Amino acid sequence: xxxxxxxxxxxxxxxxxxxxxxxxxxxxxxxxxxxxxxxxxxxxxxxxxxxxxxxxxxxxxxxxxxxxxxxxxxxxxxxxxxxxxxxxxxxxxxxxxxxxxxxxxxxxxxxxxxxxxxxxxxxxxxxxxxxxxxxxxxxxxxxxxxxxxxxxxxxxxxxxxxxxxxxxxxxxxxxxxxxxxxxxxxxxxxxxxxxxxxxxxxxxxxxxxxxxxxxxxxxxxxxxxxxxxxxxxxxxxxxxxxxxxxxxxxxxxxxxxxxxxxxxxxxxxxxxxxxxxxxxxxxxxxxxxxxxxxxxxxxxxxxxxxxxxxxxxxxxxxxxxxxxxxxxxxxxxxxxxxxxxxxxxxxxxxxxxxxxxxxxxxxxxxxxxxxxxxxxxxxxxxxxxxxxxxxxxxxxxxxxxxxxxxxxxxxxxxxxxxxxxxxxxxxxxxxx
Ligand code: UDX
Numbered sequence: 207x208x209x210x211x212x213x214x215x216x217x218x219x220x221x222x223x224x225x226x227x228x229x230x231x232x233x234x235x236x237x238x239x240x241x242x243x244x245x246x247x248x249x250x251x252x253x254x255x256x257x258x259x260x261x262x263x264x265x266x267x268x269x270x271x272x273x274x275x276x277x278x279x280x281x282x283x284x285x286x287x288x289x290x291x292x293x294x295x296x297x298x299x300x301x302x303x304x305x306x307x308x309x310x311x312x313x314x315x316x317x318x319x320x321x322x323x324x325x326x327x328x329x330x331x332x333x334x335x336x337x338x339x340x341x342x343x344x345x346x347x348x349x350x351x352x353x354x355x356x357x358x359x360x361x362x363x364x365x366x367x368x369x370x371x372x373x374x375x376x377x378x379x380x381x382x383x384x385x386x387x388x389x390x391x392x393x394x395x396x397x398x399x400x401x402x403x404x405x406x407x408x409x410x411x412x413x414x415x416x417x418x419x420x421x422x423x424x425x426x427x428x429x430x431x432x433x434x435x436x437x438x439x440x441x442x443x444x445x446x447x448x449x450x451x452x453x454x455x456x457x458x459x460x461x462x463x464x465x466x467x468x469x470x471x472x473x474x475x476x477x478x479x480x481x482x483x484x485x486x487x488x489x490x491x492x493x494x495x496x497x498x499x500x501x502x503x504x505x506x507x508x509x510x511x512x513x514x515x516x517x518x519x520x521x522x523x524x525x526x527x528x529x530x531x532x533x534x535x536x537x538x539x540x541x542x543x544x545x546x547x548x549x550x551x552x553x554x555x556x557x558x559x560x561x562x563x564x565x566x567x568x569x570x571x572x573x574x575x576x577x578x579x580x581x582x583x584x585x586x587x588x589x590x591x592x593x594x595x596x597x598x599x600x601x602x603x604x605x606x607x608x609x610x611x612x613x614x615x616x617x618x619x620x621x622x623x624x625x626x627x628x629x630x631x632x633x634x635x636x637x638x
Contacts, residue, residue: 207231208391211280213309215242215273216327217253217365217466217533218358219290223260225369227265229394233271236280246273254559255534257366270465281313281321286391288326288356289337295470299338299477301330310337314344314351322384323353326472328411330478334378335406354379354388355404357366357411363466374398378407415471416489421456422463423492424579426499429459429637439637440619459636461538461591461617462499464527469536500538501559503617504545506634507589510613516550521585521609523578524592524618525557525565532559534568539591542617544569556581558594579604586614602629 208231215237223235239241242252247400248267249605251259265271274280281287291305295476306329317323323341325333338353355378360368375392379385385401392399400410429439439459447454451574463469472493489622511518527537534540536579539555546553547569555565556574575581578597582605590597597620606629613632614621626633 208285209283209284210234210391211228211236211284211511212290213240213277213280213287213313214290214292214327215246216290216292217255217362217630218360219257219288220246220251220253220262220355221255221360221365221369222288222326222358223271224261224265225366226270226391227271228261228370229391230270231391232270233265233285234256234274234280236277240275241569243273254530255365256363256530261366267563277312278316282316283318285319286322286324286388287313288319288324288327293327293329295473299473299480301328301470301474301621303329303333306333307340310340311344312406314341315340316344317346317349317351319349319351321349321351322390323351323617324359325408326617327473328415328467328491329355329408330474331405332414333408334380351391352381352384353404355407356388357407359411359414362533363528369629370395372397374400375444376400376402376407376410376411378402378404380404385514412471412475415467416475416492418456419463419472419496420466420492422460422468423495423499424495425457425459425530426462426636427495430499430502432637437637442637451587453524454589459501459619459637460499460593462496464536464538464541466533466535482514500541501545502636503538503542503589503615503636504549504593506617507587508549509540509612510615510632510634511586515546518550519552519554519585519610520546521581521588522553522555523557523581523588523590523597524594525555525560526592529593529595532561534560534564537568537592538617540565540568542589542591543572543589545572554581555586558596579608583608584609587615589617590620591617593618597621602626602631606630 210226210231210233212219212235223233227233249263291309293301296302334353334355375386375397377385406445432439443457446452476489543553554575556575556578615634619635623633
């Protein structure tokens with residue numbers, strides 16, 4: 207059992223804290239937001255994440271999980287302190303390291319000798335050394351504080367499962383003894399363990415996310431091509447996926463990728479490539495292609511209403527960047543809804559989990575409706591932007607009776623085109 211501090215109670219920090227407490231470690235999680243800390247201490251989880259509530263409740267009950275305001279309280283008398291603060295995208299595409307640097311400077315004076323600081327957030331290559339330097343300059347230098355990179359690979363919606371059943375655990379550290387100490391935290395998980403140098407560990411994270419983004423970009427491009435040649439991309443992806451070298455995952459075409467990771471991490475890797483004057487056309491093409499995919503969805507809606515969006519009313523099903531999360535960050539749905547509004551349409555949206563306040567803050571002028579049928583009432587057509595399972599089971603006769611143009615634009619290929627058409631709808635999918 208180790209004593210672990212976690213700085214930051216966002217998606218990554220909170221999942222890491224709850225899961226490490228579940229594995230038997232004693233965890234103190236610090237966040238600057240006093241309100242969030244108070245809520246978490248009552249077992250009130252601010253995000254939608256399957257299984258997290260149960261683990262936080264278990265941790266609080268057993269006393270192995272505690273929440274405190276501020277970073278220092280989570281860093282005193284700890285064997286490990288995980289930095290899980292945001293690294294948002296800055297104007298030039300690079301990751302903004304100011305929260306990381308501030309957190310490191312803040313905790314440096316209170317760390318015990320021998321504490322290992324672990325970079326968990328996605329941080330650019332060189333961050334392990336940067337954090338080491340900040341800690342030393344802020345007064346931890348004489349106390350043998352070590353830094354390791356240990357990137358997270360959690361997907362929102364399945365973060366707890368991903369943490370407890372990882373494909374691999376990656377640890378980057380110049381000092382093998384320290385890396386082994388970090389690996390001990392995860393020993394009971396029985397996962398593949400890669401112990402390497404800091405730069406390689408940091409690169410694993412960016413390369414993995416960028417590769418997955420490229421995979422999505424590729425299948426979206428194939429889907430667009432399928433539309434021109436009359437092939438069905440779902441059959442194509444299936445045929446490709448049986449090849450074990452390719453695999454079935456991340457070959458779902460859609461409106462383009464979004465979320466808090468892929469857009470930011472592809473931009474950051476591209477920035478890194480530019481900074482060393484390395485041309486990375488696959489990555490540049492993926493980033494540009496993703497934006498073009500958003501626009502392609504707008505064009506599909508436009509075509510479905512006969513070419514003119516002004517004066518039309520569009521119903522939207524789904525606003526989050528993917529299903530089973532309430533996260534709206536970099537959501538293609540918000541971008542597309544905003545573009546439909548900009549073209550003069552009235553846009554009414556329903557999402558099972560998204561916060562109305564956050565959606566309206568991102569897309570002013572959007573109307574939020576509380577259920578998936580009412581949103582269609584009086585609309586011309588409906589566009590499905592997030593693959594929430596409930597949309598599969600809607601009564602299409604009822605939907606048809608509410609829309610003025612019987613048309614569904616299914617940007618996630620969630621529905622069965624034949625079944626939709628049988629109900630008299632015009633159906634538009636992606637790549638089929
Ligand atoms: C991602 C990585 O998967 C995870 O390992 C990393 O730690 C954080 O970033 P996440 O952002 O939660 O996780 O979502 P993910 O499930 O990977 O989906 C990202 C985006 O790609 C979503 O917008 C999703 O809809 C889209 N996507 C995914 C597709 O369009 N097609 C696919 O086949 C898969």
